[in-house]
Amino acid sequence: MPFPTPLAVERLSKVYGEVTALSDVSFTAQPGRVTGFLGPNGAGKTSTLRILLGLNTATAGTATIAGVPYRALDRPLARVGGSLSADVFHPGRSGRSHLRALALAAGIPAARADAVLEQVGLAHAGRRAVGGYSLGMRQRLGLASALLGDPDALVLDEPINGLDPDGIRWMRGLLRALADEGRTVLLSSHVLSEVQQTVDDVVVIRHGRIVFDGPLSDLEAGTARVRVDALDRTALAAALAAAGARVDPAEQPARGLVVAGLDAARTGEIARDAGIALTHLSDEGDGLESVFLALTADEEGIA
Amino acid sequence: MTALATDLARQTASEFAKVLSLRSWWLLGLVLVVYIAVTAGGLAFFLSDVGAQLGGAGAPALDPVVSATLVYSSVTAVGLVIPLLFGALLATTEYRHRTLTPTVLAQPRRGVVLAAKAVVALVMGALYGVIGLIGSVGVGAPVLEALGESSALDEPEVIGLVLRTLLATALWSLLGLGLGALLTSQIAAIVVVLAFTQFVEPILRILAGAWETTAAIGRFLPGAATDALVGAGILSSLGSIDPTVPQAATDALLWWQGGLVLAGLAAVLLVAAAATTLRRDVE
Numbered sequence: 071m072p073f074p075t076p077l078a079v080e081r082l083s084k085v086y087g088e089v090t091a092l093s094d095v096s097f098t099a100q101p102g103r104v105t106g107f108l109g110p111n112g113a114g115k116t117s118t119l120r121i122l123l124g125l126n127t128a129t130a131g132t133a134t135i136a137g138v139p140y141r142a143l144d145r146p147l148a149r150v151g152g153s154l155s156a157d158v159f160h161p162g163r164s165g166r167s168h169l170r171a172l173a174l175a176a177g178i179p180a181a182r183a184d185a186v187l188e189q190v191g192l193a194h195a196g197r198r199a200v201g202g203y204s205l206g207m208r209q210r211l212g213l214a215s216a217l218l219g220d221p222d223a224l225v226l227d228e229p230i231n232g233l234d235p236d237g238i239r240w241m242r243g244l245l246r247a248l249a250d251e252g253r254t255v256l257l258s259s260h261v262l263s264e265v266q267q268t269v270d271d272v273v274v275i276r277h278g279r280i281v282f283d284g285p286l287s288d289l290e291a292g293t294a295r296v297r298v299d300a301l302d303r304t305a306l307a308a309a310l311a312a313a314g315a316r317v318d319p320a321e322q323p324a325r326g327l328v329v330a331g332l333d334a335a336r337t338g339e340i341a342r343d344a345g346i347a348l349t350h351l352s353d354e355g356d357g358l359e360s361v362f363l364a365l366t367a368d369e370e371g372i373a
Numbered sequence: 374m375t376a377l378a379t380d381l382a383r384q385t386a387s388e389f390a391k392v393l394s395l396r397s398w399w400l401l402g403l404v405l406v407v408y409i410a411v412t413a414g415g416l417a418f419f420l421s422d423v424g425a426q427l428g429g430a431g432a433p434a435l436d437p438v439v440s441a442t443l444v445y446s447s448v449t450a451v452g453l454v455i456p457l458l459f460g461a462l463l464a465t466t467e468y469r470h471r472t473l474t475p476t477v478l479a480q481p482r483r484g485v486v487l488a489a490k491a492v493v494a495l496v497m498g499a500l501y502g503v504i505g506l507i508g509s510v511g512v513g514a515p516v517l518e519a520l521g522e523s524s525a526l527d528e529p530e531v532i533g534l535v536l537r538t539l540l541a542t543a544l545w546s547l548l549g550l551g552l553g554a555l556l557t558s559q560i561a562a563i564v565v566v567l568a569f570t571q572f573v574e575p576i577l578r579i580l581a582g583a584w585e586t587t588a589a590i591g592r593f594l595p596g597a598a599t600d601a602l603v604g605a606g607i608l609s610s611l612g613s614i615d616p617t618v619p620q621a622a623t624d625a626l627l628w629w630q631g632g633l634v635l636a637g638l639a640a641v642l643l644v645a646a647a648a649t650t651l652r653r654d655v656e
Contacts, residue, residue: 124481125474126654141481144376158474160395160466167394168475175387175479177379215475 072252074101075136075149075222077122082131084117084278091117092278095131099256099271101223104249106269106286107258110366114278115258116154119227122256123152135223147176147219150254153212154227161201165192165211168200169218178219186214191240205232213241223254230264242268262362276366286358293361294333299326299350300341309344310337326350377485384480384489388463391472392493397462402504405455409508413447417513420444421520441525442534442604444513448505449541449603453596454570455505456498456542460549461566463490463497464646465559473655483651490550491643498546502539510535530604537603537628544602544635548595551642557650570596592626593634601631 077099084092092114099105109115120126122133124140135143135150143149159168169183187196190210200208209232216224224245230238245268249255259265262272272289274282282289297320300306307317307327315337316330326349329337334353341348392398420440467473480486514524525531553562574596581591591597626634 120654123478125477143481146481147479152478154474155471158471160391160470160472162396163391163394167390171387171390171394172475172479174390175384175476177383215478 072101072222073136073149074252075254076100077133077135077150077223077225077254077256078137079118079122079133080131082118082121082133083129084114084121084126085129090278092121092128095275095278095280097273097280097283099223099254099273101254102249102252103270104245104255104257104268105271105273106262106265107256107273107275108262108265108362108366109258109260109275111260113260113275113366115260115275116227117278118275119152119154119225119256119258123150123154123225125154145176145219147172147178147221149219149221150223150225151216151219151221152225153209153216153229154225156205156208156212156232159200159203159208159211162199164197164199165203165207165214166196168211169214172215172218176219182218182220186217189217190214206234206237209233210237213244221253224248224256226255226257228259229257230259238264263359266358274362274365281365289361290358291331293355293358294331295354296329296332296334296337297326297350297352297354298329298337298341298348300346300348302346303327305344306341306346306348309340309346313340328354380480380482380485381488381492384485385492387479388486388489388493389496392463392497398459398497401455401459402501405452405501406504406508408455409447409452409505410512412451413444413509413513414516416447417444417516417522418520421517421522423520437523438525438528438530440522441513441517441528441531444517445506445509445531445534446538446600446603447509447513448502448538449599452501452505452508453542453545453599454566456501456546457549457552457566457570458563459497459501460494460546460551461553461556461562462559463494463550464553465557465562468557469559471656477655484647487554487643487647487651490554491547494546494550495543498543499539501546502542505542506535506538533628534604537632540632541599541602541635544632544639545595545599547639548635548642551639551646554646555642555650595635595638598626598631598634601626602628602635603631604628 079098080096082092082095083090095114095118107115107118117126121128122140133139140146140150166183166187169186170180173180173183184193184196187193190213192207192210192214195203195207200211203211209229213226213229216226230241233241245255245257257265266286269286272282272284272286273280298306303326310317310329310332313332315332318328320326320328334351338348338351420435420443467476476486477483514526517524549566552565556562556565574594578591578594578597581587581594592601
């Protein structure tokens with residue numbers, strides 16, 4: 071049974087020379103949940119994860135694994151497994167030799183190397199040199215390295231990158247299963263749709279600042295938008311506004327009202343309760359991806 | 374065992390496993406043994422009476438021990454570039470292939486990683502000494518015997534040279550590690566290793582020998598210190614081969630002083646690397 075291991079980042083900042091890569095970044099990835107760390111390339115995802123795993127040093131702030139900085143962990147690979155790049159292997163060394171060398175360093179039984187190769191579906195290629203691996207195979211080897219110590223938490227940077235559709239399905243199932251066992255899973259991606267089916271919580275970063283942090287359902291709630299019309303448009307608008315929705319006329323007057331913050335079912339119920347007959351009701355929600363894009367769009371002057 | 378000793382033992386085992394899982398260690402050994410065998414064989418031939426007669430100059434007969442030590446010291450005269458290169462690659466390959474990331478994830482105490490690599494560098498360096506001696510003694514001694522010279526293998530001076538050769542190659546491998554850890558760039562390390570051993574240092578030693586004051590400093594160059602350590606070397610033995618070369622203006626270092634110079638230089642490089650490049654962000 072994994073030891074509950076939250077991954078917490080608090081008020082992190084990182085300055086490279088003149089460039090501020092991270093400013094005041096805080097969030098926590100909880101045990102038993104898959105947390106998606108999302109943002110465009112260059113937003114600061116990798117910097118944050120590298121600081122969390124003790125590879126890079128923060129300019130200010132802390133990053134801890136169940137309250138302990140990575141470099142102070144007693145048996146780091148047994149607490150948190152990380153895969154930050156599919157490009158960290160010597161091309162002349164076999165995947166199995168890579169894992170066995172890591173196992174030796176971490177005091178992990180050598181048999182784990184074969185076990186994790188099996189787990190990620192690389193058993194057939196374990197004795198081949200990594201130079202001959204595809205990107206997808208190197209992603210799997212990275213995941214195998216992360217799983218080597220049977221860790222309580224996982225930190226994966228763009229783990230879907232380079233996987234074929236079968237591989238993506240497999241990865242989703244595996245991450246779900248690991249979280250359901252009580253492990254903490256933190257993964258980054260620059261495409262929300264890639265991880266939408268996998269994540270429970272979402273942290274969105276843009277220009278080194280957190281712009282959203284909450285359950286995926288909260289992000290989804292913000293996307294609800296319906297277009298609705300009735301013969302008595304004024305009464306309908308009043309009823310919807312009374313239910314807490316934001317109601318605006320559609321761009322073309324003939325197309326009725328646009329309601330934000332309510333889904334189609336709820337809108338229909340409100341109209342029914344107010345005794346108003348609808349002449350039109352359609353779901354105009356533009357989906358998570360566009361909410362995500364709006365959050366991370368450049369013209370919004372958050373900085 | 375304390376936690377630190379356990380970590381160091383585990384990391385050392387891991388570093389050995391990494392070295393042995395690649396081909397480069399034995400390819401370097403193969404190059405070394407062939408290179409040294411050819412050099413020692415050739416040297417044995419030209420230092421023998423047969424070789425001297427071919428030269429036609431009527432060179433004076435050399436003390437058999439001097440000829441033998443010159444032949445056997447081919448390892449340190451021309452072969453140190455191999456352990457030096459091995460040590461440098463031990464550090465720079467982690468940067469070149471970005472394997473430093475998994476390495477320090479498994480062992481976040483980077484000083485432990487460097488210390489483990491130092492152990493591997495010393496042991497593998499001594500192994501290159503053995504491989505080099507297989508070339509120099511294994512080929513040089515039979516050639517000397519075949520040409521009617523003494524192989525002098527039972528002379529204490531020769532036995533001492535053989536043992537101190539292992540120390541020299543081990544220390545040069547450690548020097549390479551320090552250099553590689555400090556430079557981090559594989560290309561830069563290879564260029565520096567080749568340029569320094571094949572070009573810069575030999576020229577500096579010859580120039581330094583020209584004046585008394587510079588000769589005193591020149592004794593501390595790594596190659597000169599190595600000749601002092603093993604007790605023979607082509608550049609420092611020119612006087613006994615060709616009497617027309619003037620005797621060195623300054624006494625050479627004692628063998629243990631030569632060893633200390635090399636160990637001290639390696640320590641300076643390693644400490645400098647630990648204080649600078651090793652603390653940087655791992656990219």
